[in-house]
Amino acid sequence: MGDEGPGSPVHLLCLAASSGVPLFCRSSSGGAPSRQQLPFSVIGSLNGVHMFGQNLDVQLNSARTEDTTVVWKNFHDSITLIVLSSEEGTSELRLERMLHMVFGAMVLIVGLEELTNIRNVERLKKELRASYCLIDSFLGNSELIGDLTQCVDCVIPPEGSAMQETLSGFAEATGTAFVSLLVSGRVVAATEGWWRLGMPEAVLLPWLVGSLPPQAARDYPVYLPHGSPTVPHRLLTLTLLRGLELCLLCGPRPPLGQLDPQLMERWWQPLLEPLRACLPLGPRALPEGFPLHSDILGLLLLHLELRRCLFTVEPSKDKEPSPEQRRRLLRNFYTLVATTHFPPEPGPAEKQEDTVYPAQMPRACYLVLGPGMGWGNISVSLFIRSQ
Numbered sequence: 001m002g003d004e005g006p007g008s009p010v011h012l013l014c015l016a017a018s019s020g021v022p023l024f025c026r027s028s029s030g031g032a033p034s035r036q037q038l039p040f041s042v043i044g045s046l047n048g049v050h051m052f053g054q055n056l057d058v059q060l061n062s063a064r065t066e067d068t069t070v071v072w073k074n075f076h077d078s079i080t081l082i083v084l085s086s087e088e089g090t091s092e093l094r095l096e097r098m099l100h101m102v103f104g105a106m107v108l109i110v111g112l113e114e115l116t117n118i119r120n121v122e123r124l125k126k127e128l129r130a131s132y133c134l135i136d137s138f139l140g141n142s143e144l145i146g147d148l149t150q151c152v153d154c155v156i157p158p159e160g161s162a163m164q165e166t167l168s169g170f171a172e173a174t175g176t177a178f179v180s181l182l183v184s185g186r187v188v189a190a191t192e193g194w195w196r197l198g199m200p201e202a203v204l205l206p207w208l209v210g211s212l213p214p215q216a217a218r219d220y221p222v223y224l225p226h227g228s229p230t231v232p233h234r235l236l237t238l239t240l241l242r243g244l245e246l247c248l249l250c251g252p253r254p255p256l257g258q259l260d261p262q263l264m265e266r267w268w269q270p271l272l273e274p275l276r277a278c279l280p281l282g283p284r285a286l287p288e289g290f291p292l293h294s295d296i297l298g299l300l301l302l303h304l305e306l307r308r309c310l311f312t313v314e315p316s317k318d319k320e321p322s323p324e325q326r327r328r329l330l331r332n333f334y335t336l337v338a339t340t341h342f343p344p345e346p347g348p349a350e351k352q353e354d355t356v357y358p359a360q361m362p363r364a365c366y367l368v369l370g371p372g373m374g375w376g377n378i379s380v381s382l383f384i385r386s387q
Helices: 040-055 093-109 113-115 119-141 160-174 203-209 262-280 323-341 346-352
Strands: 008-014 022-029 032-034 062-064 068-077 079-085 177-181 186-190 216-223 228-241 244-250 297-305 308-312 362-367 378-383
Touching: 008 093, 008 119, 022 119, 022 297, 032 378, 040 068, 040 079, 062 093, 068 093, 079 093, 093 113, 093 119, 093 203, 093 216, 093 323, 113 119, 119 203, 160 177, 160 186, 160 244, 160 262, 160 297, 177 203, 186 203, 186 346, 203 216, 203 228, 203 244, 244 262, 323 362, 323 378
Parallel strands: none
Antiparallel strands: 008 022, 008 079, 022 032, 062 068, 068 079, 177 186, 177 244, 216 228, 228 244, 297 308, 362 378
């Protein structure tokens, strides 16, 4: 679980499963989008070996070389996604979940019908360009972690009760049950309807808004990969303060013009100061003055039943390691714990066996990194609290 090289490349390939025609190829290096592309011969070989296995009823899921991990995933027998990563310590779990998020992003933007019934490859390529910004954010060093944990990134706002009350009243006034307040792709507050959204759209929608360039207002068509993959909805966004956006998921109504400045001012002007106090929560996630031990360098808090998480590496910013290294350590530690102590759901035969020999649930897990990593002793800990 070493530190990843600063320029380690990640390549993502998307192909039509039946023909092997590449739909797009995205790359990143050092956490930033890269124009470096794989040679067509390599793309053909990676897809060819996967198709060869399928013809023999062999499912090829992943492979490792000395310095690269490759994961394949086929969706609906129509789209094949392949990811290659040379980042040190990269796990198959992380890459598998990345591919699921990428396909979810594709459905979110163009809809499932376009992906499962490809009539015009060139037109599909053009339509998928609108998803590049979101997809590239999965390849880079994001400050969010919902792509890996499959939980919604949240923050703890000051005066949360007042914000929740205002948000619920605003939702009722606009006639939509799906409203949220976001800061830098994290949920500050949301209505009950928004929290009932299924996965992966509950993670993808805030992530999409956080990946788009700043804009005062948007009326953005989206499909819901779980809830409505073939019928589009409208995602309305309104910027209250730079970095702080109000999001409404709705049908034909209300029109964007109905959300006029007078309506916005009536609901949100009284909360101007609490809203301003939310702006630093983008990277920090915790309000100023939140009681946290000075030795805590990073924190990942998961509520697995509600599918929400809080992720921050901002405490004690003046200490080593850097925030980027802390994010990698926490992501790698989560992956280690998830693959070691929380394996995938067992099949029917395994469940029957579990009734005789019940598996024990771990209560805690610890990892200590010594000075050889380039900084002093650091411990990474997991604590599990049952309901």
